[in-house]
Amino acid sequence: MERIGVICWLLFLLAIQSKAQEISAEHYTSIHRALVRGDSTQKNISLVFTGDQFADGGSYLHQLLKKEKISASFFFTGNFYRNPKFNRLIKKLVRNGHYLGAHSNKHLLYCDWTQRDSLLVTQEEFSVDLLENYWEMAKYGIERKDAPYFLPPYEWYNNTIATWTQELGFTLVNMTHGTLSHADYTTPNHNNYRSSKIILESIIDYEERNCRGLNGFLLLVHIGTDPARTDKFYHYLPSLIAHLKNKGYQFTTVTQLLPQH
Numbered sequence: 251m252e253r254i255g256v257i258c259w260l261l262f263l264l265a266i267q268s269k270a271q272e273i274s275a276e277h278y279t280s281i282h283r284a285l286v287r288g289d290s291t292q293k294n295i296s297l298v299f300t301g302d303q304f305a306d307g308g309s310y311l312h313q314l315l316k317k318e319k320i321s322a323s324f325f326f327t328g329n330f331y332r333n334p335k336f337n338r339l340i341k342k343l344v345r346n347g348h349y350l351g352a353h354s355n356k357h358l359l360y361c362d363w364t365q366r367d368s369l370l371v372t373q374e375e376f377s378v379d380l381l382e383n384y385w386e387m388a389k390y391g392i393e394r395k396d397a398p399y400f401l402p403p404y405e406w407y408n409n410t411i412a413t414w415t416q417e418l419g420f421t422l423v424n425m426t427h428g429t430l431s432h433a434d435y436t437t438p439n440h441n442n443y444r445s446s447k448i449i450l451e452s453i454i455d456y457e458e459r460n461c462r463g464l465n466g467f468l469l470l471v472h473i474g475t476d477p478a479r480t481d482k483f484y485h486y487l488p489s490l491i492a493h494l495k496n497k498g499y500q501f502t503t504v505t506q507l508l509p510q511h
Contacts, residue, residue, distance in 0.1 A: 278466070278509060282366075283412035284402075284422040288466030288507035293499045295467045296507045297322040297487075298425060300401065301330045302357045304474030307484040308339040311473060312346070314484075318491055320501040322348050324473065325401040328355030331386035340390055349503040350392050352420075354403035355382040361408045369410060376414050399423045399504050405432065405470065423504060425470035428460075429453045432470045434483035446483040450490060457497070464499065466507065 279287035288294060299311065299322060315322055324343055330336055330353075343350060354360075358379055362368040371379070384394055400420045402411060407422060415422040425432055430452040433444040444452075457463045471483060491501070 279426070281424065281427075282407065282409050283416075284407060284424045285399075285508050286424045287426045287468065290462045290466045293463070293465055293497075294502050294507055295464050295469060295494065295499050296502055296504050298325065298401070298468045298470045298504065299323070299473040300325045300353055300405075300470060301336075301473040302327045302353070302403075303329065303333075304472070304476065305330070305333075305336050305339060306474040306477075307482060308336065308473055311484055311487075312339065312342055314487060314491075315348070316346060318488075318501075320491070321346075321503045321506075322501070323351065323399075323468075323504040324348055325351045325353040326473075327353045327357045327403065328383040328386040329357060331383075331390065344390055344392065349397070349399075349505055350387065350390070351397040351504075352380060352383040352387065352400045355379045355386070357403045359404055359406065360402060360411050361406065363406070366406075366408050367410075369408070373414055376411065377418060380415070380418060380420070394419070398510075399508065401425075421508075423468065423508065426467045429456045429469070431483070432472075435472050435475045435479070437476050437478040439478065446481045446486050449483050450486045453490060454493065457494070463497070464494065468504065468507070 277289045277291050278285060279290070288296070297320070301324070326340070331340065340350070356379060358371060360369065360371050360376060362370060380400065384397070387397065398421055400415055401423050405424055407424070412422040430444050430449045433442065434446065434449055436443040453464070453469070471487070475482065
């Protein structure tokens with residue numbers, strides 16, 4: 251019955267395809283039609299956490315954000331929402347007012363790594379994957395009106411994925427590039443491995459070298475990583491948050507950071 255419900259919902263949505271206009275604002279940044287940075291003239295920043303199969307940092311981050319009085323944004327896959335081990339954590343995040351959104355139901359790779367224009371899914375497969383993610387979110391009381399922004403799996407997409415997202419009534423977003431924060435998933439056996447110290451230095455260095463610092467940044471970190479990575483970057487967040495607060499940054503959710511549509 252659940253599957254039938256999703257498909258009916260999909261057909262209904264496709265019948266009333268959103269006519270929302272592309273967001274254009276002078277100080278916002280888009281890449282391949284996805285919003286990747288908020289207003290670069292304002293000292294606002296959003297911590298963005300993604301999750302699929304791991305959540306080892308969940309309880310730690312929940313307590314840290316509560317202590318720092320910070321609201322953050324979490325984008326989880328359907329796999330994550332379905333995992334009974336994460337049920338309690340998700341309910342806490344919802345109860346504490348954080349933004350919870352979609353990150354693909356099954357964590358699919360939508361387009362080719364080397365030929366970005368080459369799609370690996372049809373529009374129907376994409377639509378079902380995204381809407382089934384929202385189906386899982388609805389079980390926690392998260393409705394589509396509460397989560398208008400969708401962050402693609404692997405942070406990899408193209409113009410077509412952005413268009414299909416918009417046709418379903420959502421807005422595609424992605425992390426702001428320029429730092430190594432997203433490399434916190436790498437393990438020592440990876441060629442692209444980066445230690446947490448190097449990741450932290452990359453963020454501070456970017457902030458100091460650029461005239462607009464981290465204004466409007468969507469700073470992406472993973473809520474959990476492979477056990478093979480013992481050097482967890484989320485343990486460096488207290489010092490990073492203190493550093494940025496001293497420099498006048500305000501921490502917000504994506505709904506406060508990005509324009510509404």
